[in-house]
Amino acid sequence: MKTLHEQLLRRRAENLYRERLVLDSPQGAEVVVDGQRLLAFCSNDYLGLAGDARVVSALAEGARRWGAGSGASHLVSGHLRPHHALEEELAAFVGTERALLFSTGYMANLGVVAALADRHGVLYEDKLNHASLIDAARLTRARVIRYPHADVVQLETMLADASRPAPLILTDAVFSMDGDLAPLGSLMKLATRHGARLLADDAHGLGVLGENGRGSFEQGGVPLAPPAILMGTLGKAFGTFGAFVAGEADLIETLIQRARTYIYTTALPPAVAEATRTSLKIVQEEPWRRTHLHALVARFRHGARASGFSLAESTTPIQPLILGSADAALAASRRLRDAGILVPAIRPPTVPEGSARLRITFSAAHTEAQVDRLLETLATLKPQP
Numbered sequence: 001m002k003t004l005h006e007q008l009l010r011r012r013a014e015n016l017y018r019e020r021l022v023l024d025s026p027q028g029a030e031v032v033v034d035g036q037r038l039l040a041f042c043s044n045d046y047l048g049l050a051g052d053a054r055v056v057s058a059l060a061e062g063a064r065r066w067g068a069g070s071g072a073s074h075l076v077s078g079h080l081r082p083h084h085a086l087e088e089e090l091a092a093f094v095g096t097e098r099a100l101l102f103s104t105g106y107m108a109n110l111g112v113v114a115a116l117a118d119r120h121g122v123l124y125e126d127k128l129n130h131a132s133l134i135d136a137a138r139l140t141r142a143r144v145i146r147y148p149h150a151d152v153v154q155l156e157t158m159l160a161d162a163s164r165p166a167p168l169i170l171t172d173a174v175f176s177m178d179g180d181l182a183p184l185g186s187l188m189k190l191a192t193r194h195g196a197r198l199l200a201d202d203a204h205g206l207g208v209l210g211e212n213g214r215g216s217f218e219q220g221g222v223p224l225a226p227p228a229i230l231m232g233t234l235g236k237a238f239g240t241f242g243a244f245v246a247g248e249a250d251l252i253e254t255l256i257q258r259a260r261t262y263i264y265t266t267a268l269p270p271a272v273a274e275a276t277r278t279s280l281k282i283v284q285e286e287p288w289r290r291t292h293l294h295a296l297v298a299r300f301r302h303g304a305r306a307s308g309f310s311l312a313e314s315t316t317p318i319q320p321l322i323l324g325s326a327d328a329a330l331a332a333s334r335r336l337r338d339a340g341i342l343v344p345a346i347r348p349p350t351v352p353e354g355s356a357r358l359r360i361t362f363s364a365a366h367t368e369a370q371v372d373r374l375l376e377t378l379a380t381l382k383p384q385p
């Protein structure tokens with residue numbers, strides 16, 4: 001058995017060592033790192049709301065009115081009026097009977113999956129699902145079947161062979177490292193036909209996709225109704241923190257009874273709920289943020305293609321440039337950094353072996369000129385043959 005130190009050295013030698021940057025500024029189009037101002041294309045703050053003055057004031061006001069912390073779990077005495085109001089507003093926004101707040105998206109996925117499946121159950125997972133859905137499946141000790149990415153034909157065959165009752169299909173709605181969309185319409189049909197439920201994790205679609213920002217279901221024209229269950233996060237396009245699950249009343253009541261990551265943890269600070277209520281209003285009242293964001297994405301794709309980069313099948317603000325080896329991705333990220341641009345290299349095990357990449361993300365806080373600067377800098381890197 002190698003010591004921890006030896007394992008760390010090995011990881012470093014393989015260019016897989018992970019390190020944190022320390023930001024000396026709020027999140028935004030530009031951030032300060034090591035005294036250097038960098039143009040950043042890496043946050044999930046898609047609508048530029050993390051630093052929005054109105055959201056920040058709502059947080060400060062919320063803290064003054066409701067205190068710094070919730071002081072207990074939701075079921076004990078930590079469920080305050082702001083949490084309750086936010087749940088009602090989120091349900092109305094996405095169009096479900098109810099919504100339930102969780103402290104993080106990671107915990108929401110763990111909670112829902114473990115509440116709905118046990119070791120006698122069966123789960124179907126897209127191979128490229130987010131780590132939180134993968135861990136959720138492990139926690140249940142149910143039988144886990146991973147289907148090839150977005151492959152509904154294969155999934156149908158697997159479902160037809162299923163010997164266990166009440167299957168659950170788990171998918172990212174927007175894949176977090178590739179930016180492509182799950183075939184939600186087909187997955188819904190399959191789920192309905194096979195008596196399965198479909199948990200769609202719309203961490204990257206909510207607020208961003210669909211005319212009204214209701215996310216991947218709205219974008220795909222798929223009604224959000226059983227058997228679908230929506231998981232949405234609040235730390236990305238909403239610019240704050242937390243997550244929610246939306247669905248029919250019986251689902252939400254079941255989660256309140258059974259979801260351990262809901263029951264055994266402190267409710268998020270009520271001020272965060274107040275800030276999120278303000279974000280939710282902005283998401284609905286300022287559609288220009290989505291329009292601008294999608295225009296930036298189109299501008300980037302056009303320019304990157306003109307420079308000879310091969311792009312992924314993504315129309316979302318997640319635009320990976322797949323470079324292959326961890327070394328290549330790290331080198332490209334370093335060269336961008338030297339030019340004052342921050343784009344992280346994403347390496348295995350976050351993405352499959354041989355598909356290390358630059359994960360470029362856009363925000364409504366960016367300007368066209370900033371996207372052009374990224375394109376000009378990328379053009380100086382050697383494009384893939």
Ligand SMILES: *Cc1c(COP(=O)(O)O)cnc(C)c1O
Pocket residue numbers: 103104105106107130132172176201203204233234235242243
């Ligand atoms: C970020 C993310 C999560 C986790 O959400 P947090 O609120 O950050 O814990 C879950 N699923 C996907 C697809 C994500 O990208």
